[in-house]
Amino acid sequence: MAQGTDSADGRSEVDVLIVGAGPAGLMMANWMSRCGIRSRIVDKRGTKIFNGQADGLQCRTLEIFDSFDFGHRAWIESNHMLEICLWNPDPKTGVIHRSDRIPDTIPNISRFQQVVLHQGRIERFFLDSISENSKRTLKDVPGWEGGIQVEHGVIPTLLEFDDKQAEDNDAYPISVKLRHLTEEESRPKQSATSLNGSGLQDGLFRSNLAQDDTEEMLEKSKALEAKAGKEETVHAKYLLGADGAHSWVRNQLGFKLQGESTDYIWGVLDIVPITDFPDIRMRCAIHSESSGSVMVIPRENKLVRLYIQLTTTENVEGGKKADRSKINPESILASAQRIMSPYKITYRYCDWWTAYQIGQRVGNNFSLKERIFLAGDAVHTHSPKAGQGMNVSMQDAFNLGWKVASVVKGTSTRSILKTYQSERRKIAQDLIDFDHRFSRLFSGRPAKDVLDEEGISMDEFKSAFQKGNLFASGVAVDYGASVIVAKAGDSTEQGDGTEVLGEEKLRVISEQELAKEIKVGMRMPSFKVLNQADARPWHFQELLKSNGTWRVVVFAGNIKSASQKTRLDALGEKLSSPTSFLNRFTPPQKRYDSVIELLAVHSAPRQDVTIFDFPAVFHPWDDTDGWDYWKIFVDDVSYHEGYGDAYKNYGVERETGCAVILRPDQYVAWVGEVDDYESMDKFFSGFMVEQARKGRAMNGGKEGAQLKNNGNGAKLSVTDEAVVGTAAA
16 A cells, blocks of 8 residues: 555545655655654656756755755765856957856855755755655654655646635645556656667756646556556645646646746756866856857766757747757757857767756745645746756745644644745745846847947846845845744735734734844854853754754853843743743643754853753753753854854844744744743744643743752752653653
C-alpha cells in the first residue's frame, strides 16, 4: 500500500498532499518531515533527474539550508560567485571590452555569498533530509514508519473540494484521484538533437516555449491503464500545488497567471568552454553593439552556463509560440559567437541546453480557502538571469510549511494561513517588477551616445544590477503587518491587499527603536555570540534551526547591574508561572521549548557570569540530561574568532537590552522592552491555541528548582512541585 493508505480499496488520508517534487515541493515536504506531519509528495515525472535546470543559490537560501543542517553540503560542492564583470561595446570601435567589475554579493549582508550548483544535487540534499527526519518524527505513527518518500510517475486526474468543511480543523475537505504511470509514460520528451546518440539532454519540456504535456500523458495512460498500475483517491487536509508553470492544480482551481511576455527569446547552454575570452570563470554581463547579450555563469565541474539572446519574436503572430524546431545547441552557440566576437568560443562537451521566452506573470490567487495552496512557478514566472526562480519558489514553501504544520499539530489557529498569500504574493509582485526592468535592460541594445534614446544606458544597467543584487540576495524581504508581524500600519497596504491583522484587541506594536537593525518583518541578521557555559562562538543564525519552534530572544543587557538583574528576575518569574504563555500554548507531555524556545544574549563580562545568574526558565532542567547549557549566550570577545559586537550591530543598547520574538522561519515578529511580558503574552494569544495542561508546570516558578550551596559546592534542591523542564521535548 502507498503511504498513509488505510483500506484495501486504495482510499487514504493524509494531512498534506504535495503535487510536484521540484524545489518548492521538496521544501514543503522537508518542513513536514521536520514537524512530523503525515504527508505525501507526488510527481508526474519519472525518477531520472535531468541535468541543467536551475542552479543559482542566493544568500538567504543558503541561510535556510543551513537552518535545515545541509547548508554545508551546498557550500562545499558549489561554485562560489564572487565578482561580476561588465562587458560593453567601446563607444568608438564597437568592440566589447571589460568596462567594470563589481562584487557579485554585496559584502556583509549575509555570512554566505551566491553560489551555483546543479539542481539535481540540491534535490538530493532535500531527499536525504526528508528521509532521515521523517523516519525519526513519524516512527510511532502507524503506516508511516518508513517516513516520507517522493512518489514518481504519479499524476493527479481529479480534484474535489468541499468548501463547507474548510474551517473544520479535523476535516479532510480535499479529495484527489491519483493515477500511477509507467516509467515510459512519465519520461519527458526530448528533442531530436538530444536523441542522436550523444545522450545530450534538453530542458525544453520545462520551457515556456513548450506546450503543457499533462493532458497528453493522461490520454496515453488511459490507453495503458491495465499496464500502468492502479488509481487511488487521497483525502487530504491541505494540498500544495508546486507543479510548475503549467500547474494542473492551478488550472483545476480556475486561477490565472497575469502578466505579459516580451519579444525576447534566450537560449541556455551548459558547456565546458574552449575559448580565449579572459573572464569565462567570472559571472559576466556582456552587451554587444548590435548582436544581443550574453550572461556567463561559471559552474561546478568545469562547466559554464551561457544565457544567450537569440532573437526577437516580432515575426511570430500574436500568442503563438516560437518555432522551437529551429532552436538547437548549434544555433544557440552561433548566437554566442556573434555576441562575444572578436573572442572565440566553442565546446567539445555540452551537458544540457534549453530555450525560453522572457515573460513576467504572477497568480491572481495563491490559495483557495487556505486549504489548497500554490507555490513556485505555479504562481509566478519570470526570466532566470536574476537567479530568482528556484530561490523564490523554495522560499514560498519555506514561508508556508511551518504555518501549515503548526495548524495541523493544533498549536496555531488557521488565521496564520492567510499570511501566506499576503506575504508571498507581495514578494512575487515585487519580483515581477524587478525582473521586468532588469530583463529589458539586459536584452536591450546599448546606447551609442547620450542622444540615442532607443538604446540602453550602460550606467543605468550597472545601477540596476547593483540594486538588483540586494533584492536578489533574498535578505531584503520585508513582510507587512499581520497577526504574526507586530508592525504599525495597514496590513492590506503592506501586503498584497489581504486583511491579515486578526483581532484588534490582541494587536501589539513593536518598539523598533530598541533594536534598530533587527527589522520587524525581515529575517534576523547574524553576528557572532559566545555560549556562556563553554565560550564557544556561534553565528546567531546557527541557533535558529528550522524545527517549527518560535523563539523569544531576551537581549538581557548588563545583568551585573542591579536594576537590570531585577528586570530579568521579574521576567523570569512571569515566564515560569504555570499560566505563562510558555506553558499555556505547549501540548501536554511536551517541554515548552518544543513550541516556544527561550534564548538569552547578555552583555556583561562573560567571566563574571554563570548560567545560574539567570532565572531557571532560561536553563530548563531535564531529569535525564540535567540543566540545559545551550540557551544562554553573551556578546563578548572570543579567543580565536574575534568580537562579534552583536549588541552594536543589532542596534541594541548594551545596558538595558530588549526582547525579540522570532518566527519559526527566522523572521522578526516583535521587538519590545526586555521585561514587557504582557506584550509577549498578548502577541502569542492572537493566534496560538491554548492547550489542556495536566500535572506539574514544566518551567518552574519563583519557588521552582534552584541550586543551593551547602558549603561543599552547588547541588540541586527541588523545593516545589513546579520543576523546571520535567518533561522531555
